[in-house]
Amino acid sequence: MNYAIGIDIGGTKTAIGLVDSEGNVKDKLSLPTDQSVSPSEMVDRMASAVRQLADQAGLSIESLTGIGIGAPGPLNTKLGQISEPPNLRGWWGFPVVEAVKRHFDLPVFFENDATAAALAEKWIGAARNSQHFIYITISTGIGAGIYSHGRLITGASGNAGDVGHFVVAPEAGQCVCGQEGCWEFVASGTAIARQASELLGRPVSTKEAIDLAVSGDHPEMTALIERIFKYIGVGCVTLINTQDPEMLVLGGGVSQVGEPLFNAVKDYVSRYALNPTGRETRIVPAALSQDAGLIGAAALVHVSY
Template sequence: MSYAVGIDIGGTKTAIGLIDSSGVILAKTSLPTDLSIKPDEMVDRMAEAVKDLITAQGIQESDLLGIGVGAPGPLNSKTGYIVKPPNLPTWWDFPLVDSLRRHFELPISFENDATAAALAEKWLGAAQDAEHFVFITVSTGIGAGIYTHGKLLTGATGNAGDVGHFVIDASGDQCVCGQHGCWEYLASGTAIARQASALLGREVSSKEAFDLAAAGDVPMKDLIDGIFRYIGIGCVTLINTFDPEMLVIGGGVSQVGAPLFDAVKDYVSQYALNPSGRTTAIVPAALQQDAGLIGAAALVHMPY
């Protein structure tokens, strides 16, 4: 049996796991992503956690095939740099891979977190039988991993799939990226909470917004129906661009289930350009909580 370490870096926490070649998570832990310390110090903590994890499992570093790291973009997977992710402002232009190499003499694979999650869905999840699919995560933001012709499409620097910054409505308000009306600004979990809070004049979570809509609150239902339409618009754009056989939707917002998937399928069935695109399979992600960890390890275990 061979093993890999997966590291999934997020804005608030970093998950670390030991995953075998069949995709089983043998052990995992997490650390707060502490933005008050230097990134190198955070990497020191990550490395210590990795070593503690493998020691507890009776595994030597020499037993590992490598370390896979998924992180939010923009990044540069070729140089190993975290470039400019909005939720990691103190990590901008940070040589993450070189920093990890201070602690390990192992191959290190590094990709965008949504790209890694797409590979996880291909390995063990909803897209095992698909050779052309797009994984979409709709959560705090919106991102995608693109798998086509039997391999990941990562782009020149690893940032292919930053679809949250498709402009869906140019008359909309300004996104953090500077454009107006980005898909992420209009339809992410953050966007739902922001718009619902403005509607009700108090702090509202995206879950509460969905619950109110399901309970028959008419203004909230109108808001959520609009969100689903925006998600449908983005999905049609991806279908028209990549001609996938499947869209896999994950992330926190996908947990609303049938109301989202039914609305998106209906929109796609009307507006995808190619008649065959109108019947594109649109399915929920099979790997939710541990998708990032499994995806990071998949960067080591699977050719991509």
């Protein structure tokens, strides 16, 4: 059995896993993404964690097939750099691939985290039988991985799928990117919590907002969540009209709402996708949840893309 390391770098935590060539996570651990230290120091900690996982599994570093890294964009896969992700400001311009290679004489693969998760869903998840699909993660932000004609579509610098910055509601206010009314500004988990907190005049989590809406006991919250589900539908229709996928795979924390979200999005798509076949696009939940990021990162090593 061949093993690869998957590293999923996030704004608050970094997941690291030892993943075999069938997509099974043999062992894993999580490190806080400590932004009070330099990125180089964080990579040192990641390297120690990789060695710990290999030792626990009785494997030598040299026996590993490679290391895959998924990270939030914008990034530059040609240069191996994390460019300007809003939630990793201390990492801007950091050459992460070069830093990892200082520790290990192994192949290192690097892609946007949503792109990597899309590859994982193709490998062992909900899109195994699809040649044209888009994986959409709706969580802290919104991002996508695009798989078409049997391969990942990554773009010139690895940033294809940065769909959270489609403008869907210009009247809604200014996104961190500077545009007005971006998709993730109005429909991400962060957006839900922000708008619900403004509505109730107290801190409200995404989960609480959705629970209040689904209960039916708070009409204003129900109206808010219905509007957000509509915005999610708007973004999905835009992707269907642009990319003509046969399937959308929805992942991320907000997708855990389940049936209310999926029913609303399917209804919107069935009415507003331009092409008749687009209106019938399958919309399914991601099969991989907690480990999607690190499995996706390891998939960059194990799977041809």
